[in-house]
Every structure is written in structure tokens, then in C-alpha cells.
Amino acid sequence: MVQASVYWFGLGAVALVVAGIATVIAGALRGRLRSPLYNVPALFSTIAGLGYGVMALVELGLVPAFIDDPQVLLAVPQYVSWLLTAALITYYLGMLANADMESRLAGVGASVLMVVAGFVAVLTGSPVKWGAFVLSVAFFVGVLYIFLRTYNQSMVENSTGSRGLFETLRDLTVSLWLLYPVVFVLGPFGIGVLASVDYHFLNVFLDIASRGGFVGVILMRQYELRTFLPEDVSASPN
Amino acid sequence: MSQASGIKRGHRRKLGLGALVIVALVVVAAINTYARTVGSLDPEAQSELLSGLATIVIAVVATVFLIIAVTGRETVMALTILSERAREREEGDAAVDVDTEGREMGELYESYEAVRNALQERIRESEDKSEQLRAAASDYSDTMELVGQGDLSQRLDEDVEDPVMAQLAGDFNDMMDQLEAAIADLYAFTEDVSQASQLLAQQTAQSMEASMRIREVAQDITEDGQMAETFQQFEQFEDLDIDLQHPDEIEDGELGIELDETVGSIEDLSDRMDRIDEISEFISDVANETNMLALNAGIEASKVDDDSAEGFQVVADEVKSLAEETEDSANEIESSTEDIRSGTREALESVLRQQAELLSTLSEQVEDLSDSSEDLQQTLSRLHLSQERDPEADAESEPNRPAAE
Numbered sequence: 145m146v147q148a149s150v151y152w153f154g155l156g157a158v159a160l161v162v163a164g165i166a167t168v169i170a171g172a173l174r175g176r177l178r179s180p181l182y183n184v185p186a187l188f189s190t191i192a193g194l195g196y197g198v199m200a201l202v203e204l205g206l207v208p209a210f211i212d213d214p215q216v217l218l219a220v221p222q223y224v225s226w227l228l229t230a231a232l233i234t235y236y237l238g239m240l241a242n243a244d245m246e247s248r249l250a251g252v253g254a255s256v257l258m259v260v261a262g263f264v265a266v267l268t269g270s271p272v273k274w275g276a277f278v279l280s281v282a283f284f285v286g287v288l289y290i291f292l293r294t295y296n297q298s299m300v301e302n303s304t305g306s307r308g309l310f311e312t313l314r315d316l317t318v319s320l321w322l323l324y325p326v327v328f329v330l331g332p333f334g335i336g337v338l339a340s341v342d343y344h345f346l347n348v349f350l351d352i353a354s355r356g357g358f359v360g361v362i363l364m365r366q367y368e369l370r371t372f373l374p375e376d377v378s379a380s381p382n
Numbered sequence: 383m384s385q386a387s388g389i390k391r392g393h394r395r396k397l398g399l400g401a402l403v404i405v406a407l408v409v410v411a412a413i414n415t416y417a418r419t420v421g422s423l424d425p426e427a428q429s430e431l432l433s434g435l436a437t438i439v440i441a442v443v444a445t446v447f448l449i450i451a452v453t454g455r456e457t458v459m460a461l462t463i464l465s466e467r468a469r470e471r472e473e474g475d476a477a478v479d480v481d482t483e484g485r486e487m488g489e490l491y492e493s494y495e496a497v498r499n500a501l502q503e504r505i506r507e508s509e510d511k512s513e514q515l516r517a518a519a520s521d522y523s524d525t526m527e528l529v530g531q532g533d534l535s536q537r538l539d540e541d542v543e544d545p546v547m548a549q550l551a552g553d554f555n556d557m558m559d560q561l562e563a564a565i566a567d568l569y570a571f572t573e574d575v576s577q578a579s580q581l582l583a584q585q586t587a588q589s590m591e592a593s594m595r596i597r598e599v600a601q602d603i604t605e606d607g608q609m610a611e612t613f614q615q616f617e618q619f620e621d622l623d624i625d626l627q628h629p630d631e632i633e634d635g636e637l638g639i640e641l642d643e644t645v646g647s648i649e650d651l652s653d654r655m656d657r658i659d660e661i662s663e664f665i666s667d668v669a670n671e672t673n674m675l676a677l678n679a680g681i682e683a684s685k686v687d688d689d690s691a692e693g694f695q696v697v698a699d700e701v702k703s704l705a706e707e708t709e710d711s712a713n714e715i716e717s718s719t720e721d722i723r724s725g726t727r728e729a730l731e732s733v734l735r736q737q738a739e740l741l742s743t744l745s746e747q748v749e750d751l752s753d754s755s756e757d758l759q760q761t762l763s764r765l766h767l768s769q770e771r772d773p774e775a776d777a778e779s780e781p782n783r784p785a786a787e
Contacts, residue, residue, distance in 0.1 A: 312452060319447035323440060330436055339433040346440050353448045361452055 149218075149344040153200035156348035160193030163359040170363055180239060182366075185359045188232035192355045195225025196348065215332055215340065216266060222347065223263040229355055230255040233317060234287065240310045241295035251290040258283035262324075266333050273333070281325055291318055309365050313358055320354040397454040401446040408442045511544070512693075518542050519693030522551065526700035530707055534562045546682050550697060553675050561668050561708065568661050568715070571654055575722070578651045648730040655723045662719065665712040672705035 164186045171182030198221040201207045202214075211217045234255040238248030261280035265273045291314050299307045327350065328334050331343035338346065412435035420428050521539060528536045537558060538551035676698045683694030 316448065316451035319451050320444060323444055323447070327440060330440075337429075337432055337436055339430060342433045342437040346437055346444075349441055350444055353444055357448055357452060 147203055148341045150200050150203045152341075152345045152348040153196045153203060156196035156351055157193045157200060159352050159356050160189050160196065162193075163356045164190030164193060166363060167359050170366060174366070180236070181362075184232055184236045184239075185362050188229040188236075189355050189359045191232075192225050192229050192351055195221045195229075196351070199344075218344070219263065219266045219333075223259055223266065225351075226262075227256060227259040230259050233355075233358065234290075237291060237310065237314055237317065238295055238298075240306075240313065241298045243295050243298040247290065247294045247298065251287060251295070254283050254286040254290060258287060262328065265328070277325070277328065277334075284321065284325065287321075288318060309361075312361055312365075316357055316361065317354060320350055320357075323350055394454060397450050401450050404446055405439075405443050408439055412436075412439050514542070515544055515547065515693040518544070518547050519696045522547075522554075522697045523700050526554075526697075526704055529558065530700075530704055534558060534565060546694075547697075550675070550679055550682070550694075553678075554701065557668060557671055557675065561665070564661060564664050564668065568658070568665075571658055571661065575651060575654050575658075578654065648726055648733070651726050652723065655719050655726065658715065658719045662712050662716040665708060665715065669705050669708040669712060672701055672708060676702035676705060 167182055167186035167189060168177065171177035171179065171186065174182075176182050198207065199218050202209075202218055202221065209217055211220070231252045234251040235248050238251050243251075258280050261276045261283055265276035265280060268276060295310070295314070299310055324347075327338065327343065327346045330337040331346075332338070332340050416431060416435050419431060423431060518539070525536045525538050537555045540548050540551040540555065542548050542551065679694050679698035679701055683691040683698060
């Protein structure tokens with residue numbers, strides 16, 4: 145019998161890959177496919193979708209189990225996906241905020257360490273688990289600081305419209321990322337309130353909402369993208 | 383912008399409050415469901431129920447966060463972007479793009495674009511009207527400049543679209559009609575004054591001539607041996623229609639009548655000066671009305687937009703300038719009239735003084751002539767009596783006359 149998690153993974157894979165494809169099509173229609181404003185969202189959405197595709201395959205037993213614990217085995221593609229997508233989202237927000245490269249890399253580093261620490265918490269048992277979790281939360285706080293202060297201060301010279309788009313994506317990311325630690329604590333790697341299938345359902349749900357929603361906002365307001373970078377303004381098709 | 387920020391803050395506050403209520407209701411419902419059913423379930427089912435309820439709560443919270451982050455901001459963003467576009471429009475960039483591109487607030491953007499197009503149309507109409515007003519004001523300025531140079535036949539074009547300008551032109555033309563009529567009357571009175579002055583000069587010259595002849599006659603009479611010439615002078619007085627045999631009737635004689643006519647002419651001239659005064663006052667009144675016209679134009683200029691105000695102000699300045707010139711002209715006329723009146727008064731006093739001196743001289747000289755005439759008659763009488771008493775002496779002396787001759 146196929147596990148319910150497979151459906152959720154399949155749903156997440158389809159939704160996020162479709163979101164990535166839609167972004168590629170939108171960028172191609174506007175002749176902006178080579179712009180990071182389009183290809184970065186397409187990339188992290190597709191990566192997230194592929195991650196869930198891999199997880200579906202793992203759940204179906206189509207991928208060789210190189211780790212004995214099936215939950216940890218599923219966590220590998222999950223955290224790899226999160227590692228890449230969180231880094232790309234952080235970089236993309238820094239790009240929209242017109243932040244300097246140092247701030248962007250700091251954000252990317254914090255998000256990477258946040259995911260890595262979370263993955264350590266998955267791999268280890270108490271009390272290291274909770275130490276790694278606290279460390280992950282600490283890096284998450286650092287990411288929040290970069291989002292809410294560093295990137296925000298870089299938006300001073302931007303127009304109100306472009307600033308609004310950044311703030312929408314930032315708020316979406318911050319509010320939904322706040323729930324990942326909650327799910328972790330309540331999930332199988334935490335206190336075990338959530339069953340495994342519910343834990344994966346919530347992760348898929350949050351990924352679709354945060355990654356897919358992120359791409360959806362960009363597609364809805366892509367005309368605002370041309371106000372972010374001067375080269376995009378001058379090259380923007382009318 | 384402050385109004386848009388207020389709307390945004392209020393919208394976010396309502397969204398946050400609604401989200402909090404939804405999350406609270408879901409949590410309460412989950413707790414209620416778990417509390418009601420947990421007693422009848424085995425431990426495994428209790429765990430699944432708790433997991434399911436926690437999942438639902440987290441999913442609801444995630445959904446609410448998503449709605450708040452995306453939909454809430456997206457809604458107020460439309461207001462924000464519209465406010466930004468409006469501010470850019472206010473700063474003069476009429477080409478601000480309001481492309482909707484299928485956005486949720488597309489209809490609002492399309493409405494905004496319609497408003498923008500309507501505003502652009504209004505701006506074009508306003509610019510056209512302003513240009514027409516500027517052209518009309520330029521024509522008015524040229525016309526008033528010609529009027530200021532003395533061409534009182536010039537009139538402003540009342541056939542303009544702007545009712546205020548048309549009213550201004552009508553008032554100005556009425557004022558010019560009155561001013562032109564007043565100037566024509568002034569010219570006519572000036573002509574009369576000129577004729578009266580010529581007549582006065584002519585009559586004064588005749589009086590002076592008569593006076594000189596009388597002085598010459600008086601001098602001739604006082605000299606001896608000039609009797610024949612004296613009588614010839616008397617005959618010349620007859621040419622002047624002066625009756626010397628009746629000195630008491632001199633004032634009723636022709637010379638007195640001519641002097642009275644001269645005085646009458648001077649008094650008539652004074653009356654005409656009074657009329658000129660009245661005309662000057664009338665011109666001053668017209669100048670005051672012109673000033674009021676300029677003031678009205680200035681007030682109208684303050685009521686309209688800047689471009690139109692420029693045209694009104696030009697007209698107001700021209701009208702004010704014309705009023706000042708008219709006032710100056712009226713003052714000059716009044717000053718000239720005062721000079722003429724002063725000169726006339728002096729001429730009248732001079733003529734009256736000459737008339738009195740002439741009559742006094744005539745009276746004295748006529749008395750002298752009367753005395754001389756009596757002496758002459760007595761001499762002739764004595765000669766006549768001596769001829770009657772001694773005719774023989776005359777006869778004796780007659781034969782000697784040839785010898786004597």
C-alpha cells in the first residue's frame with residue numbers, strides 16, 4: 145500500500161515544478177529569462193519540486209536506502225532542497241533589496257548554517273539535537289535580522305512600488321519560515337506530537353506556500369521587477 | 383501620501399485582528415474536539431487525533447500568514463502604487479505608466495488611467511484657453527497702446543470666448559465712447575474760445591486805436607495855430623462814430639457800445655472757461671472709472687489660473703496706464719483753463735481801466751474844446767462888431783489894400 149506521504153510529496157513536486165516552469169515561461173515571454181529576477185525563482189522552485197520528487201521516490205522505495213532510518217533518509221533530500229532553496233531565496237531577497245554583495249552573502253551564509261544546524265538536529269539525539277536546534281533557531285534569528293534590518297535599510301532609495309514587492313516577499317518568507325521550527329519541534333524529530341505523515345504534509349504545505357507562493361507573487365507583480373534594477377528598466381519590453 | 387499610509391495601517395490592523403480571531407477559533411475548536419473525543423479513543427488513536435488537530439491548526443496558521451503576507455499587502459500595494467503614480471504625476475511626469483498587466487487591481491488601474499486621460503484632456507483644454515486669453519490680452523494691449531498714443535477711435539474686440547474678457551472689453555469700449563465724446567466737446571469749446579479770443583483782440587485793438595487818436599487830438603488842440611487840423615481831427619472822430627458835441631452821451635455812444643461788447647465777450651469767455659472746467663471734471667470722472675476698470679481686471683486676474691491671470695494683468699496694467707494718462711490730461715486742461723481765466727481777468731481789468739481812462743480823457747478834452755470854442759466865438763463876435771461900427775474905416779482902408787498888396 146502506498147503511503148499517504150507519497151501523495152503529499154507528489155503534490156509538492158508537481159506544484160513546485162509547475163511554478164518553476166511558469167516562471168520560466170513568464171521570463172521567456174518577456175525576454176527576461178536570463179535575468180536573475182526570473183531564473184532564480186524558477187531555479188529554487190524547481191529544486192524544491194525535484195526534492196519532493198526524490199522524496200516520493202524514496203518513499204516508494206525506488207531509491208536505494210543508504211541510511212537505515214527511513215525518516216532520516218527522507219530528511220536528506222528534504223534538507224538538501226531546503227539548503228539550496230533557502231540560500232537562493234535569501235540571495236534573491238537581497239537582490240530585490242538592492243543590498244550589497246556582502247549583506248547578501250551574509251544572509252546566504254546564515255540561511256545555510258540554519259538548515260545545516262537543523263539537519264544536524266535531525267541526525268543527532270538529545271541533548272545535541274536540541275543544541276543544534278537552538279543553534280538553527282539562532283541562525284534563523286540572524287536571517288530575520290538581515291531580512292528586516294539590513295535588507296530593509298538598503299531599500300531606502302527604491303520606489304514605493306518596488307519596496308512593496310520586496311516587503312511582500314519578505315513577510316511571506318519570514319512568517320512561513322517561523323512555522324518550520326514549530327513543525328520540527330512537534331514532529332517525529334521533536335516531541336513527536338505530529339505523526340510522520342502529518343509532519344511531511346505540513347512541510348509540503350509550508351514549502352508550497354513559501355516557495356510556490358513566493359513565485360506566485362513574483363508572477364503576479366512581475367511588472368514591478370523592472371523597477372528594481374536599472375538594466376532591467378532600460379531593457380524592459382513595453 | 384499620509385492618507386494612503388493611514389489606509390494601509392488601518393488595513394493591516396484589521397487583517398491582523400481577523401487572523402488572530404481565526405487562529406484562536408481554530409485552536410479552540412481543535413482543543414474542544416480533542417477533549418470531547420480523547421476519552422473514547424485508544425492511545426494510538428489519541429495520538430493520531432492530536433497529530434491531525436495540530437496539523438490542521440498549523441495549516442490554518444500558515445494559510446492565515448500567507449493571506450496576510452500576500453493578499454493583505456497586495457491590496458494595500460495597489461493604493462501605495464497609485465499614490466506613488468499620483469505623486470509622480472503631481473511632480474509633472476504626465477507619461478507615468480499605469481499599465482495593469484492583468485493585476486488584481488486592474489480595474490482600479492484602468493479607472494486611474496481613465497482619470498489620467500481625462501486630466502490630460504483638461505490640461506490641454508486649459509492650455510488652449512490660456513493661449514487664447516494670452517492672444518486676446520496681447521491684442522488688448524496693442525489696442526490700448528494705440529489709444530494711449532491718441533487714437534481714440536480704437537476699440538477692443540468684444541467677440542472673445544472668455545466672458546470676463548468680453549465684459550472687460552465692453553466696459554472699456556463704453557468708457558472710450560464717453561471719453562471720445564468728451565474730447566470732441568472739448569475741441570468744440572476750444573474753437574469757440576479761440577474765436578472769442580480773436581474777437582476780443584480785435585476789439586481791444588480798436589479801443590487802443592481810438593484811445594491813441596483821442597490823445598493825438600488832445601495834444602493838437604492844446605497847440606496854437608492848429609485849429610484847421612483840429613477840425614479835421616473832429617471829422618476823423620466822426621468816422622469813429624464819437625459824438626463830441628454831446629459828451630454826456632458818450633457812454634451811450636458807439637464807443638461805449640463797443641467796449642460793452644468787449645466786456646461781454648470777456649464775460650462770455652469766462653462762462654466758456656467754466657464749461658471747460660466741467661468737461662475737465664468729467665474727464666477726471668472717466669479716469670476714475672478707468673481706474674475702477676483696472677481694479678476689476680486685477681481682481682479677475684486673482685480669480686483665474688496663472689496663465690489666464692497673466693493676460694488679465696496685462697490688460698489691467700494697460701487700463702491703469704490709460705487712466706493715469708487721462709488723469710494727467712485732465713489736470714493739464716484744468717491748469718490751462720486756469721491760465722486762460724487769469725489772463726482773461728487781467729484783460730478785462732485792463733479794458734475797463736482803459737475805458738475809464740479814455741472817458742476821463744475825453745471828458746477833459748471835450749471841456750477844453752468847449753472853452754476854446756467859446757473863446758473863438760467871442761473873438762469872432764468882437765471882429766463882427768468892429769466891422770459894423772467902422773464901415774468908413776473899412777472903405778478908406780479898401781483903396782489902400784491894393785497898395786498894401
